[in-house]
Amino acid sequence: MTGAESTVAAPVPLLNAANVLTAVRLVLVPVFAVTVVASAMSHAGWRMAACLIFVVASATDLVDGWIARRFGLVTPLGKVADPIADKALTGAALVLLSWYDRLPWWVTVVILARELGITALRFWVIRHGVIAASRGGKIKTALQILAITWYLWPMPDALAPVGPWIMGAAVVVTVVTGFDYIAQALRLRRPTR
Numbered sequence: 001m002t003g004a005e006s007t008v009a010a011p012v013p014l015l016n017a018a019n020v021l022t023a024v025r026l027v028l029v030p031v032f033a034v035t036v037v038a039s040a041m042s043h044a045g046w047r048m049a050a051c052l053i054f055v056v057a058s059a060t061d062l063v064d065g066w067i068a069r070r071f072g073l074v075t076p077l078g079k080v081a082d083p084i085a086d087k088a089l090t091g092a093a094l095v096l097l098s099w100y101d102r103l104p105w106w107v108t109v110v111i112l113a114r115e116l117g118i119t120a121l122r123f124w125v126i127r128h129g130v131i132a133a134s135r136g137g138k139i140k141t142a143l144q145i146l147a148i149t150w151y152l153w154p155m156p157d158a159l160a161p162v163g164p165w166i167m168g169a170a171v172v173v174t175v176v177t178g179f180d181y182i183a184q185a186l187r188l189r190r191p192t193r
């Protein structure tokens, strides 16, 4: 074997632990949705169950990113699928919260418009490069998850008024980071001379 051959890195398998965790997050979305519907129709325990499923699914977002970086399992598929899985989870939660009158619809519409728009943008530029989640995007998702958890959990009266402030911060960061991705996409599409 020549020196050049021995330094060629093996391709990262698509079916790796990080991508499997991302897939688990996607699978948990309908489970979470059914639990929220059950919580609206019956026992209050379902509300806690819905919140716990949401938190577990959200935790896979932290773990898959860490595993991918720690064990060199970063793949283009993972970079695209990870934000999509996040958006499916948070999007389902926001729509259900608005559906059951626990969150104003405008909040859900603004966040979903940004999330769907940025997903479309990612596919629009994919031939030129992958727009991975930025630090701002990760902070945005963390804020959304915290805010949604606040709305899902049966919070005591003293803590409930904090929820809209966290959601407000999530909306602002969601919109601002959206513009940042638009600037990135335009740079990627700019013709090189």
Ligand SMILES: O=P(O)(O)OC[C@H](O)CO
Pocket (backbone or CB within 6 Å): 061, 082, 083, 086, 087, 118, 132, 133, 134, 136, 137, 138, 140, 141, 177
């Ligand atoms: O802001 P995005 O679209 O890059 O999404 C960020 C991811 O959800 C972070 O895991």
